[in-house]
Amino acid sequence: MSTTKGLEGVVATTSSVSSIIDGVLTYHGYNIDDLAEHASFEEVIYLLWNHRLPNKEELTTFKKELSEVSAVPKEILDQMKSYPIDKVHPMAALRTAVSQLALFDEDADEMGEEANGQKALKLQAQLPTIVTAFSRIRQGKDPVAPRTDLGYAANFLYMLNGEEPDEISVEALDKALVLHADHELNASTFTARVCVATLSDMYSGIVAAIGALKGPLHGGANERVMKMLSEIGDMEKVEPYIKDALSRKVKIMGFGHRVYKNGDPRAKHLREMSRQLTSITGEPKWYDMSVKIDEIVTNEKGLLPNVDFYSASVYHSLGIEHDLFTPIFAVSRVSGWIAHILEQYENNRLIRPRAEYTGPDRQAWVPLENR
Numbered sequence: 001m002s003t004t005k006g007l008e009g010v011v012a013t014t015s016s017v018s019s020i021i022d023g024v025l026t027y028h029g030y031n032i033d034d035l036a037e038h039a040s041f042e043e044v045i046y047l048l049w050n051h052r053l054p055n056k057e058e059l060t061t062f063k064k065e066l067s068e069v070s071a072v073p074k075e076i077l078d079q080m081k082s083y084p085i086d087k088v089h090p091m092a093a094l095r096t097a098v099s100q101l102a103l104f105d106e107d108a109d110e111m112g113e114e115a116n117g118q119k120a121l122k123l124q125a126q127l128p129t130i131v132t133a134f135s136r137i138r139q140g141k142d143p144v145a146p147r148t149d150l151g152y153a154a155n156f157l158y159m160l161n162g163e164e165p166d167e168i169s170v171e172a173l174d175k176a177l178v179l180h181a182d183h184e185l186n187a188s189t190f191t192a193r194v195c196v197a198t199l200s201d202m203y204s205g206i207v208a209a210i211g212a213l214k215g216p217l218h219g220g221a222n223e224r225v226m227k228m229l230s231e232i233g234d235m236e237k238v239e240p241y242i243k244d245a246l247s248r249k250v251k252i253m254g255f256g257h258r259v260y261k262n263g264d265p266r267a268k269h270l271r272e273m274s275r276q277l278t279s280i281t282g283e284p285k286w287y288d289m290s291v292k293i294d295e296i297v298t299n300e301k302g303l304l305p306n307v308d309f310y311s312a313s314v315y316h317s318l319g320i321e322h323d324l325f326t327p328i329f330a331v332s333r334v335s336g337w338i339a340h341i342l343e344q345y346e347n348n349r350l351i352r353p354r355a356e357y358t359g360p361d362r363q364a365w366v367p368l369e370n371r
């Protein structure tokens with residue numbers, strides 16, 4: 001048996017949801033650059049789930065269907081108030097609350113197309129309600145109920161802040177959601193597929209995926225990028241901080257990628273958004289420092305920024321608390337997880353690879369009293 005550490009380069013499944021070929025990312029054949037420029041997040045969700053773009057009428061219906069199921073059972077919101085609120089990371093809260101959603105869905109284990117379609121809608125619509133409710137509850141505020149007349153991104157910001165967001169913020173968040181929606185067989189998507197390949201339910205797959213996304217080598221990197229930027233504090237300190245970290249072999253969050261070796265095509269969009277938004281907020285230093293870090297890490301290590309790097313200063317500029325960055329990633333990526341889960345169900349086989357055994361051989365049994 002031969003092994004590949006971290007399954008690098010191993011093709012573990014076929015998929016028509018998204019592709020990374022020669023460094024170009026597409027969602028069902030549509031280039032991410034076109035989608036970032038033209039598509040709304042709801043259009044992208046529809047594309048990922050239905051393998052085609054919606055027409056006007058289909059998009060209107062889809063938005064309505066999403067908004068109709070966006071409220072979260074009151075019991076779950078009440079239980080959130082009993083979480084040890086000042087110690088709990090919002091990703092842990094999200095993981096727990098999504099697991100609880102299954103308890104309040106009598107069709108949680110129903111596997112038919114109709115039932116899975118309903119679960120997909122509920123999960124997509126309710127993750128933002130959970131994330132924003134948790135943020136408000138820990139500030140001692142009441143959760144804000146979703147509005148049916150607002151789009152997905154606008155509703156997120158509305159539920160977060162309790163007031164209608166401005167157009168620039170809505171457009172920026174919408175584009176960030178488009179850019180994060182799917183990414184072939186990344187760690188959290190693979191986790192979701194492994195989970196549901198046992199014919200477990202969609203909620204279980206999403207809970208497993210949230211757990212995988214939370215890690216700092218995956219979605220958790222965006223929060224840590226902002227932590228690094230805050231620690232550095234200003235331009236003069238960038239060079240000594242980064243060079244010292246590199247000399248100690250500390251990983252710089254938001255750089256490097258398992259698949260992209262010539263750059264992540266999503267990063268340039270987020271970089272430009274960071275430039276624009278930090279200038280609007282009057283805090284261009286976050287962009288300037290990010291660019292400087294980018295230059296140093298690229299020159300010193302040949303590593304390029306991934307999707308998590310510039311998204312940090314983008315979300316910061318939108319006034320979002322730093323530990324909500326990864327939950328926002330989940331709010332977007334749940335669309336991709338669901339698309340992959342549905343695809344896995346359609347052509348399922350249990351995912352069960354092998355391990356090359358490296359432990360001791362032929363050990364003689366030693367009775368307890370002799371150990």
Ligand SMILES: CC(=O)SCCNC(=O)CCNC(=O)[C@H](O)C(C)(C)COP(=O)(O)OP(=O)(O)OC[C@H]1O[C@@H](n2cnc3c(N)ncnc32)[C@H](O)[C@@H]1OP(=O)(O)O
Nearest residue numbers: 216217218219221250251252253254255256257258306308
């Ligand atoms: C949405 C996403 O998940 S995007 C990724 C988000 N994660 C991050 O930004 C965390 C920082 N980056 C990393 O840890 C890695 O680049 C990963 C996890 C993304 C990819 O990991 P792998 O493909 O396993 O690369 P690996 O960790 O083996 O790195 C290869 C070499 O580059 C170095 N390296 C990789 N990333 C970085 C980094 N960000 N900073 C410094 N050095 C790095 C490694 O230390 C290693 O060096 P070595 O050969 O001297 O030991």
Ligand SMILES: O=C([O-])CC(=O)C(=O)O
Nearest residue numbers: 182183185186187258307
């Ligand atoms: O694909 C990966 O390994 C990580 C990534 O960029 C993503 O999930 O968006």
